[in-house]
Amino acid sequence: MIDLKNADPHFKWETIKKEGGKGLLKCFGCSDCAASCPVRYFDERYNPRKIIRLTLLGMKNEVLSSPFLWFCAHCHACTERCPQGIMVADLINAIKNYAVEQGYCPEAYKLQLDLLKRLGRLYEVEDFDLKKRQRLGLPPTDKTIPEVAKIVEYTNIIKYANSKPQVPNTNQDDSSCQEKMEKE
Amino acid sequence: MKLQYYPGCTLYTKAKPLNTSLHACFNAVGIELAELPHWYCCGTTFMLARDNRMSLIAPLRILAKAQQEDGKVLVPCSICYNTLKRANYMLKENTEVLDIINEHLEESYDGNEIVLHPLEFFRDNEELVRSKVKKSLQNLKVGCYYGCLLLRPQQEIQFDDPEAPTIFENFISSIGATPIDFPLKVECCGAYLVVNSPDAAVEASYKLLRNAQDNGADVVVTTCPLCYYNLDALQGKMKKAHPDFKEIPIFYFSQIMAIALGMEEKKLGLEQNKVSPYEILKEYNLL
Ligand code: SF4
Ligand code: SF4
Secondary structure (H helix, E strand, C coil), X not given: CCCHHHCXXXXXXXXXXXXXXXXXXXXXXXXXXXXXXXXHHHCCCCCHXXXXXXXXXXXXXXXXXXXXXXXXXXXXXXXXXXCCCCCHHHHHHHHHHHHHHCCCCCHHHHHHHHHHHHHCCCCCCCHHHHHHHHHCCCCCCCCCCHHHHHHHHHHCHHHHHXXXXXXCCCCCCCHHHHHHHHHC | CEXXXXXXXXXXXXXXXXXXXXXXXXXXXXXXXXECCCCCCCCCCCCCCCCCHHHHHHHHHHHHHHHHHCCEEECCCHHHHHHHXXXXXXXXXXXXXXXXXXXXXXXXXXXXXXXXXXXXXXXXXXXXXXXXXXXXXXXXXXXXXXXXXXXXXXXXXXXXXXXXXXXXXXXXXXXXXXEXXXXXXXXXXXXXXXXXXXXXXXXXXXXXXXXXXXXXXXEEEECCHHHHHHHHHCHHHHHHHCCCCCCCCEEEHHHHHHHHCCCCHHHCCHHHCCCCCHHHHHHCCCC
């Protein structure tokens, strides 16, 4: 059962303002997307339609804190089959972006953000890499790229990502969230 | 003839065999691949972007650079192909965004560069390919795996029919092998779920390899470095989860083509395959 007492009527309107979010209102709940989704082969709890319906109902916390949101492989099978022509995968992406803005960012991405802030790179360049470059006849490369770090800082994304407490980690079983998804 | 070519990062690292075998194939049909003089990562995904402008900058710069050289650019990696083509579509549809990005860059771009996949090139030059085939692969049953990014979203990619594509099978026929159609050829391999939920990728890849085998495939062929990794390197884990699973060799399309064109073994990059391809190739006298 969904408790609509907690529904946030603004949630869907805010979602459609996001890049990729504009198809949301067209969803008529046919479940074609869920039937096409390969992620459901191994985990029935992931369901794009459910995410979309919960968004339409305004269940902001359920949706944004759900670890399943991050299960989408972005394969676009749903996009291709949605009879309403919704770019479903992009819509899920829009909701993910929203989640990060609200502080629900998976740990793995936070670690990457931290690297970007410290080094301006996603992969640390070690002496080993520099030697390897030398062997291949490539010029040495900078260990840090301060400009990129500055851009990251300027986007404020780190502030968003860290703004609220605990984050769904898709590797762990989040039972409370799981229950909520199952109850629907 | 020269063809302009954007390799993308993986072709210099994990997907080197795709790079070397592709060069060999194009050389064999008399075409020189001219690498873009300056290129960088295409951006790969749009994750965590608060808007999509930022993620369009890298593709736009690549396309603008490519356009200065020639009107079309060959992109072999499925992920780069998808990113560049989607970006191209968006920039063309949304001139407002195009203007904003153009304003911030030294280069300027009009959205008209043609992004070409090698399979499209070989489709358009089928006779040329046929005429260069040296070895008969007739007995080799090849499962043609498309994956997601070459096909979807179709409106923006316009590669082939997203549910029942045929370009890959036709290509495999044109090099003389026997293509095997299997229902899950357009299904996802688990993609980058391998980072966060590896079991998911193992299951997804297992399911589609099993499907290819059930339909008679000896080997499975792909165009995408990430699919290649999931299908090939995860087979050990698949076997652990499903002990009756029989391993099946995975190839890049260009490796199979290079074999058909009679290239010497060192141009194929077979040594990087996790699942040994040698037994099956010897069985059919292809090495
Ligand atoms: S396929 Fe489209 S219309 Fe149907 S439930 Fe999914 S998003 Fe909604
Ligand atoms: S894009 Fe995501 S939601 Fe859609 S079918 Fe693929 S994995 Fe499922």
